[in-house]
Amino acid sequence: MAAIELDSVTKRFEEGGRLSRFVDSVRDVDPDDVTAVDDVSLTVEEGEVFGFLGPNGAGKSTTINMLLDFVRPTDGTIEVLGLDAHDDSVGVRARTGVLPEGFDVYDRLTGREHVEFAADSKGLEEAGDRVEAVLDRVGLSDAADRKAGGYSKGMRQRLALAMALVGDPDLLILDEPSSGLDPAGAKEMRDIVTEEAARGTTVFFSSHVLEQVEAVCDRVGIMREGRLVAVDSIESLREKSDADSTLHVRVAGDVDAVNADAVTALGGVHSVTTEAAEDALTVSCSGDAKTAVIAELESQGVEVVNFETREASLEDLFLSYTGHDGTDRTDGGSAPSGGGEPSESDDEREVRA
Numbered sequence: 176m177a178a179i180e181l182d183s184v185t186k187r188f189e190e191g192g193r194l195s196r197f198v199d200s201v202r203d204v205d206p207d208d209v210t211a212v213d214d215v216s217l218t219v220e221e222g223e224v225f226g227f228l229g230p231n232g233a234g235k236s237t238t239i240n241m242l243l244d245f246v247r248p249t250d251g252t253i254e255v256l257g258l259d260a261h262d263d264s265v266g267v268r269a270r271t272g273v274l275p276e277g278f279d280v281y282d283r284l285t286g287r288e289h290v291e292f293a294a295d296s297k298g299l300e301e302a303g304d305r306v307e308a309v310l311d312r313v314g315l316s317d318a319a320d321r322k323a324g325g326y327s328k329g330m331r332q333r334l335a336l337a338m339a340l341v342g343d344p345d346l347l348i349l350d351e352p353s354s355g356l357d358p359a360g361a362k363e364m365r366d367i368v369t370e371e372a373a374r375g376t377t378v379f380f381s382s383h384v385l386e387q388v389e390a391v392c393d394r395v396g397i398m399r400e401g402r403l404v405a406v407d408s409i410e411s412l413r414e415k416s417d418a419d420s421t422l423h424v425r426v427a428g429d430v431d432a433v434n435a436d437a438v439t440a441l442g443g444v445h446s447v448t449t450e451a452a453e454d455a456l457t458v459s460c461s462g463d464a465k466t467a468v469i470a471e472l473e474s475q476g477v478e479v480v481n482f483e484t485r486e487a488s489l490e491d492l493f494l495s496y497t498g499h500d501g502t503d504r505t506d507g508g509s510a511p512s513g514g515g516e517p518s519e520s521d522d523e524r525e526v527r528a
C-alpha cells in the first residue's frame with residue numbers, strides 16, 4: 176500500500192482578494208494568487224525513505240502542510256496511510272510523527288513535558304517508558320528535566336525529533352531535520368532515520384542538506400516552482416541528468432594521437448581535454464556516455480591503461496533539475512504523470528509572480 180498518494184494536487188494562495196467575477200474567466204485564477212503547488216501527483220510507498228527537495232519557495236512546506244491537513248488543497252486528492260488527508264486527519268496525525276520546519280519550544284516546559292504532551296496528543300496511554308526511551312534515543316536524557324527555554328538550537332531540534340518519534344509512528348515527516356544540528360547530531364539524526372526505516376517506518380524527508388538526503392533516501396522528488404520536475408532514485412537521476420560526470424582516461428602511448436574530435440562528437444560528450452604529460456584525457460560527459468567514450472577509444476586502436484570517473488554530485492543534479500545552473504529540465508525525465516510537463520509558459524508564470 177502507498178503511504179502517501181497525491182493525485183493532481185494544486186494549492187493556490189489567494190493574494191489578490193478580488194471578487195470572483197473580476198477573475199480571468201478562462202483560467203479562473205486571480206493573477207495575484209500564488210500557485211504554491213501545481214498539479215502534483217506522487218506516490219510514496221510504505222517503508223520508503225523519500226527525500227523531498229527543491230529551492231526556497233518551491234512548495235515543499237505547503238505540500239507537507241497539506242499531508243497533515245494544516246492547509247487544504249485547491250484541487251486534487253491526498254491520501255496518507257490509506258486515509259483521506261482531510262476527512263481522516265485525526266487518524267493520520269495519530270499515526271504520523273512530524274518534525275516541522277522552524278519548530279520552537281514552550282520556554283517554561285521541560286523537555287520531558289514536551290514529549291509527554293506529544294504522546295498525549297497521539298492518544299498514547301501510560302507512555303512514561305516510551306517518553307524516557309525517545310529522550311534517551313535523541314541524547315536528551317540528562318537535560319530532560321530542564322526547561323526547554325534554556326536549550327540550545329541543536330537541543331531544541333533533538334527535542335522536536337523526540338516528539339516526532341514517540342509512539343513509533345508509521346510515517347515520519349521531517350522538514351529540515353538537521354537544521355541547527357552539529358555534525359555529530361546530524362549523523363545521529365541520519366542513524367535514527369535509518370533505524371526507523373529498518374523497522375518499516377515510511378520517512379518523508381525534506382532538506383536542503385543534500386549529503387543528508389543522499390545518505391538516507393531511497394528516492395527523491397525535486398520540486399521547482401510548485402511542480403514536481405523529477406522523481407527517481409539518485410542513481411537514475413544521475414543517469415538521466417545533464418549534470419556532467421568526469422571521465423579521466425590514461426592511455427598507453429602518445430595521447431596526442433587520439434582523435435579527440437571523434438570523442439567530442441559522441442552524444443552526451445561536452446568537452447575533451449588531453450594532458451600529454453600524463454598520457455591522459457579528461458572527458459566531461461553525461462552519466463550514460465562513459466561507455467561510448469571507452470568504446471570509441473578502443474575502436475581507434477588506443478590502449479586504455481585505466482580510467483576513473485567522478486559522478487555528478489547531488490548538488491550538481493539538484494542544480495541541473497531546478498534550472499539554477501542555467502539549464503531547464505522541466506521535461507523532468509522521470510517525472511510522474513502530472514509532474515513533468517510544464518502547464519504554463521514562463522511568461523504566464525511571470526505574470527502570476
Ligand SMILES: Nc1ncnc2c1ncn2[C@@H]1O[C@H](COP(=O)(O)OP(=O)(O)OP(=O)(O)O)[C@@H](O)[C@H]1O
Nearest residue numbers: 188209210211229230231232233234235236237238
Ligand atoms: N500562507 C501563505 N499565503 C500566501 N502564500 C504562501 C503561503 N504559504 C506559502 N506561500 C507561498 O507559496 C510558495 C511555496 O512556499 P513553501 O513554503 O511551500 O516553499 P518551500 O519549498 O517550503 O520553501 P523553503 O525551502 O524556503 O521553506 C511561496 O511562494 C510562498 O510565498
